[in-house]
Amino acid sequence: MADKNAYVALSSGAKMPLLGLGTWKSKAGQVEHAVEHALATGYRHIDCAAVYQNETEVGQALKAAFDKGVKREDVWLTGKVWNNNHSSGRVRIGLAKTLKDLGVSYLDLFLIHWPYAFVQGDNMFPKDENGAMLYDESVDFTETWKAMEELVREGLVKHIGVSNFNHKQLLRLLEVATIKPEIVQVECHVYFNQHQLLEFAQKHGIVLTAYCPLGSPDRPTAQSEHPVLLQDPTLLSLAKKYSKSPAQLLIRFQIERKVSVIPKSVSDHRIEENFNVFDFHIAQEDMVTLLELNRNYRYNPQTRDVKTKDFPFHEPY
Numbered sequence: 001m002a003d004k005n006a007y008v009a010l011s012s013g014a015k016m017p018l019l020g021l022g023t024w025k026s027k028a029g030q031v032e033h034a035v036e037h038a039l040a041t042g043y044r045h046i047d048c049a050a051v052y053q054n055e056t057e058v059g060q061a062l063k064a065a066f067d068k069g070v071k072r073e074d075v076w077l078t079g080k081v082w083n084n085n086h087s088s089g090r091v092r093i094g095l096a097k098t099l100k101d102l103g104v105s106y107l108d109l110f111l112i113h114w115p116y117a118f119v120q121g122d123n124m125f126p127k128d129e130n131g132a133m134l135y136d137e138s139v140d141f142t143e144t145w146k147a148m149e150e151l152v153r154e155g156l157v158k159h160i161g162v163s164n165f166n167h168k169q170l171l172r173l174l175e176v177a178t179i180k181p182e183i184v185q186v187e188c189h190v191y192f193n194q195h196q197l198l199e200f201a202q203k204h205g206i207v208l209t210a211y212c213p214l215g216s217p218d219r220p221t222a223q224s225e226h227p228v229l230l231q232d233p234t235l236l237s238l239a240k241k242y243s244k245s246p247a248q249l250l251i252r253f254q255i256e257r258k259v260s261v262i263p264k265s266v267s268d269h270r271i272e273e274n275f276n277v278f279d280f281h282i283a284q285e286d287m288v289t290l291l292e293l294n295r296n297y298r299y300n301p302q303t304r305d306v307k308t309k310d311f312p313f314h315e316p317y
Contacts, residue, residue, distance in 0.1 A: 020045030022264035035061035055101035091147035116310035
């Protein structure tokens with residue numbers, strides 16, 4: 001990664017690799033090899049979450065890489081506290097399981113996965129007798145944040161941030177935080193470029209991380225009528241101009257904006273291809289063209305969650 005944009009400086013001064021491997025939707029029997037291959041390819045940023053229910057396999061891949069000489073301190077590991085562990089007494093429980101599953105003693109980054117809480121307990125998806133999700137409106141994300149600050153002070157996590165928060169929720173957090181959030185991770189791609197949230201985040205010294213940067217083609221909610229980002233004619237034309245794949249151009253688009261980006265793949269070829277984005281830059285006029293493709297289109301709207309007051313996507317950003 002001999003590129004000056006390969007890392008982004010966080011507000012604390014730490015350097016986070018701009019490109020990482022996402023593990024959402026990576027299935028059992030595939031994710032271990034994917035992570036091991038990514039680390040062998042040169043990735044040094046792995047994005048994980050308890051709710052993906054594959055952290056044990058990720059941990060096996062990490063152990064294999066560490067046994068081969070990769071240093072723990074050179075790998076940026078992100079984890080996320082799930083909605084059933086938001087209360088002050090349960091955040092630590094969630095982290096402890098993630099650390100055990102990953103086989104490490106600390107995380108580089110720990111995020112609040114969503115701004116709302118489910119009923120607290122060991123059940124990740126608590127539901128009533130009619131199958132409706134059970135929320136706990138009494139557990140506020142500011143309580144979760146205070147518990148995460150304690151984990152930083154204890155050295156169990158080095159940095160903390162949030163995922164799927166809107167700018168008003170970030171403002172609430174900034175008002176009470178003694179350790180400021182350093183990352184906001186959200187869906188972000190050229191059809192949903194998050195320009196307003198990015199501007200807000202940068203103003204407050206927060207780095208934005210883009211998930212679903214390729215339009216999440218393997219998402220479980222995909223329908224035939226949905227637009228396919230990787231087949232966009234303008235994108236295809238620009239990719240041809242740069243002799244790169246559409247995926248590579250979409251990844252480089254984020255890197256040019258100093259947005260960290262975590263494309264997911266379990267294919268050796270695509271893992272390598274997605275990493276091969278540090279040998280070119282996108283010209284300014286082409287960046288403008290890509291920005292103009294924005295249509296405020298979420299591939300993962302999560303509309304089933306509208307029954308909680310802290311659902312984040314009612315706000316435009």
